[in-house]
Amino acid sequence: MIQLLFLVLFAEGIVALLLMVKIGPLRELVMKGLDQVKMGKGPATVKTIAGTMSVILLSSVTSILKIQNKGAKLGTMTPMDQVLWRTHLLETSLMGFSLFLGFLIDRMHHYLQKLNRLRGNAGASKEEFEKLQKERAQLKEKEEQASKEIKLLQEQISTLTQDLKKLKxxxxxxxxxxxxxxxxxxSLQKQAADLLLEYDRLLEDNQNLQTQALGFRG
Incomplete structure (x- = not known):
């Protein structure tokens, strides 16, 4: 039992170390392994093991207390009780530390997952920010181009306005x-009418003169 607990503690220590310190791709491998453990029936199995260890831990603590009470009543502990007390104390310490490391590994895995998600979101946000910057630059270029076109149109309108004024x-x-x-x-028509009247008058005078001249001859 004690050898198994030492083995579990050693394995948990390695896992915790790999989670705390990034050594090549080992952290990613450990994270993937823990992800697999937490999938399907993994969580239920882990909880069952943790519950069993907790029960054994409580049993060991109870045994330690019984041995201490027995020794207190007798005034001393027998060699067998001392061996049992030390064995239970070692098992209790190992199981308690193992449970603590298990909880620590679970929390580290949880927060590393959050950190990875945040980094992913930060990367996506950075890409989105760069995309927005590019769109902003494109809009600025379009705005400058539109401004130039507007100025050109204004000049054309000004030229057309001046031409229109000239035409007016x-x-x-x-x-x-x-x-x-x-x-x-x-005025010419009036003058022509006056001339026609004068011409008619002159014709009439001429006829009168001719008539008078014929009268004198006769």
Whole structure:
């Protein structure tokens, strides 16, 4: 029993050491092994073993107390009682330390799993952050390009506005010229009408003069 407990303690000590100190891929192998132990019926088996050891531990403690009480009543312990007391004390110490190491290994495995998950999440967050930075840079480039296009469009709009103003001015000037030409045409039409009236009057005067001249001849 004692040899088995020493073997268990030695194995647990190695496992605890490998969990605490990273030696090549050994920690990953131990973690995978513990993961396998905690799968399926593994937890129930471990709990059963721990429960059995706890019962044996309590039994050993009870035996130690009985031997001590017996020695206290007799005033001394017999050599056999001393051997039994030391044996039970050694077994109790080994089992207690074994249970403690088992609990320590379980907690270390649990927290290392959490640490690995956190590292994985941190790596994913870092990748996401880098991705967001790239997207931000792309958006910034697009924004700069859009800003340049907007400036170009504004310049084109300004040029078109100036051209439109020039066209409006030219149209106004042409309208003024048309109005002036129309007024000139109207004036010419009036002058032509006056000339026609004057021409008719002159024709009438000419006819009158011719009539008078014929009258004088007759």
């Amino acid at each position: 001015l030219e149209a106004e000037e042409k309208d003024k010229k048309v109005e002036t030409a129309e007024a000139h045409v109207v």
